[in-house]
Amino acid sequence: MSNLVYEAVNWNRPTSELAQIFWDQQWKQIWFPEEIAVSKDVKQWKEFEHQDTYKKVFGGLTLLDTIQTNIGMNEIARFTPDLQEKAVLTVFGSFEAIHAKSYSYIFTTLCTNSEIEDIFEWVKKNEFLQYKATKIAEVYSAIEENNPESLWKAMFASVMLESFLFYSGFFYPLYLGGQGQLRNSAEIISLILRDESIHGVAVGFFAQNIFKTFPQEKQEQLKLWGYEFLLDLYQNEMKYTEDLYAETGLSPEVKAYIRYNANKALMNLGLETMFPDEEINPIVMNGIANTGSTYDFFSQKGATYAVAKVAPITDETFKF
Ligand SMILES: [Fe+2]
Ligand SMILES: [Fe+2]
Structure with a gap:
């Protein structure tokens, strides 16, 4: 017999500030891919010019969501000490499994x-896809018991994956869907994106709470690690984008969107942004702006380009 005492999760009083809010919001937005009529895209698909790019975009996204299901949320939940946060992260993991499966439904x-x-x-x-998968999975697999620094790093990597690295892929269906092409597949992406927004905010928030407990010197050290990690992934992402979007001519726009989302990921973690504000394709921006409230966000298209500014985390952020 070991002396280990098992503690029961007690939801009668809050042990984590926002766990209940994240829990409620995630369940409120439950969805299943089969609810979306992807078959309505078949006709357009047959004449679609860049099938190869489109298929690869979804292949890449499938890999990221598979890792997030099997390693990311599992490992982070396993080592998170607060039992309510652990439960929230486990629920997030189930949604990752829905995401990963939904691409197969489209295929x-x-x-x-x-x-x-x-x-x-x-x-x-x-190679670029495998590189980012390896980099992220390594940090997930390096969490140690009673080592909050290793847990913070894993949460940092998770926010990078969910608020930044997914977006090289999300761009294409949002861009096409916003112009009436392959709209139903894009709708699935909008639902995934809506989940990823909560995950990025929640895991970023849990990470910030851990970060606060570190002495200043440690914080500086971890920040440096974080920015270097981001830059490494960013450089890889630029190459991935060039490779993936070569035949579409969209690489410059995708790259701007990636930088915008890298800033967003940093904001979720309570850190300074690193890329200057720049113009983001308004069709794609509208895809994000309206995901919280309605499935049919494509009807509200913006006509002009506007410089997209990342908003800092405020009380408003938690009103999903
Ligand atoms: Fe996901
Ligand atoms: Fe996620």
Whole structure:
């Protein structure tokens, strides 16, 4: 018999400031891919010019959501000491599994079996995709018991994945959907994005609470680690984007969107942004702005470009 005492999760009083809010919000937005009529995209898909790019975008996203299900949320939940936060992170993990599965639903609807097999083979072979998966998974797998620094790093990596690295992929369906192309597949992406927004804010918030407990010297050291980690992933992301979007001519716009989201990820973690504000394609921006309230966000298209500013985390951020 060990002396380990098992504690029961007690939701009768808050042990974590926002756990209940994150819990409620996540369940409120439960959804299943089969609710979206992706088959309505089939006609457009048959004539769609850049099928190869589109399929690879979804292949890459599938890998990230698979890692977030199997390693990310599991490991972070396992080592998070607060039992309410642990429960919230476990729920987030279930949604990651829905996300990862939803891409397969799109593939099944649009592609042939051999095409699908080719995509999953490409995922294994694409060096940039494998690089980012490896970098993130390494930090997830390095969490140690009673080592809050290692947990903070894993949460940092998680926010990088969910608020920053997904967006090279999200760009394309949002961009097309906003122009009436393959709208139903884009709608699935908007639902995933809506979940990722909560995850980025919640994990960023939990990370900030851990960060506050560190002495200043440690904080400076960790910040340096974080910015270096981000820059490394950023450089890789630029190459991934060039490779992926080569035939579409969209790389410069995707890259701007990536920088915007890198800033957002830093904001979620309570850290200074690092990229200057720049113009973001308004069709894509509208995709984000309206995801919280309605499924049909594409009807409100912006006509002009505007410089997108990342908003700092305020009380408003928690009104989903
Ligand atoms: Fe996800
Ligand atoms: Fe997520």
